[in-house]
């Protein structure tokens with residue numbers, strides 16, 4: 057390993073949520089969390105407070121969702137939705153100029169859109185997901201919503217644990233959420249996707265999704281099949297495998313969280329390699345924790361107690377990461393930054409629902425393919 061990153065990681069730490077049930081275990085968990093946030097930017101969470109039955113039921117539904125007739129999938133295509141929810145067919149996205157080989161459905165937690173003329177356009181982004189017809193996949197919607205409600209609560213719980221790990225008051229993070237760090241369901245909207253990575257064909261690119269950072273605060277990823285493929289870039293720039301471990305979530309940090317913590321919490325670049333030729337598809341279900349749409353991240357950078365920020369010095373010099381960047385957080389409300397990301401990833405949706413922004417970002421008209429952030 058290069059000397060420039062003497063403390064780089066070669067595997068992803070596994071944190072056990074059940075430790076939190078005793079005071080000693082709680083202290084241990086928080087210490088491990090601090091290390092993972094600062095040095096790795098990824099962790100596995102074992103024994104999460106989400107029903108295993110619901111996790112397994114959702115995993116079982118996943119291939120059935122993609123096996124719906126193509127015309128049914130097209131009926132809920134993303135172009136229908138100003139909220140960028142719905143179906144995206146294989147090869148509809150690019151990351152860093154390369155086509156991603158994945159098919160996906162974007163969904164979200166329940167939210168009633170309140171946008172009215174005169175409000176900022178980015179407030180349109182949150183709204184109802186598009187669901188497949190109940191009779192074609194009975195029970196799917198209910199199971200998924202029950203699952204999402206639990207992951208949403210876990211995501212807030214994690215914010216408190218993170219505040220503790222960084223010796224911040226819980227209030228310090230409340231401006232990023234609507235009203236409190238534990239808003240009731242429906243007060244905010246968080247996105248989630250169900251993704252299929254088909255096996256690559258002989259001689260084809262293995263880019264399931266290219267190297268990228270997630271944009272927001274926390275991502276909770278459920279790996280929904282037993283394929284490897286997810287990789288994480290360590291401090292030395294090497295790609296480390298994050299294979300599925302049943303019953304766990306992979307938790308990672310996004311660029312907004314890195315920005316507000318002055319880099320103390322690491323957003324880590326990651327990618328997915330497609331399954332080998334002849335293999336069955338890989339499936340995954342990420343949940344992306346949102347932050348309040350009107351916060352200007354650049355104005356809300358957190359203050360830490362003396363000494364805390366120094367903890368990142370022990371990383372050593374960090375190697376270059378191979379990823380796209382989020383540079384707009386300093387300038388615009390977070391909702392607008394997210395909308396820019398969506399517009400760039402899905403220009404066909406933008407053309408229909410955000411024509412002004414479409415013209416601004418695509419003055420030459422619709423590109424052959426979108427450009428995922």
Ligand SMILES: O=C(O)CCC(=O)C(=O)O
Nearest residue numbers: 251270277286328340342
């Ligand atoms: O599918 C995965 O395992 C990761 C997906 C991912 O990183 C993303 O969609 O942001």
Ligand SMILES: [Fe+2]
Nearest residue numbers: 268269270326
């Ligand atoms: Fe990601």
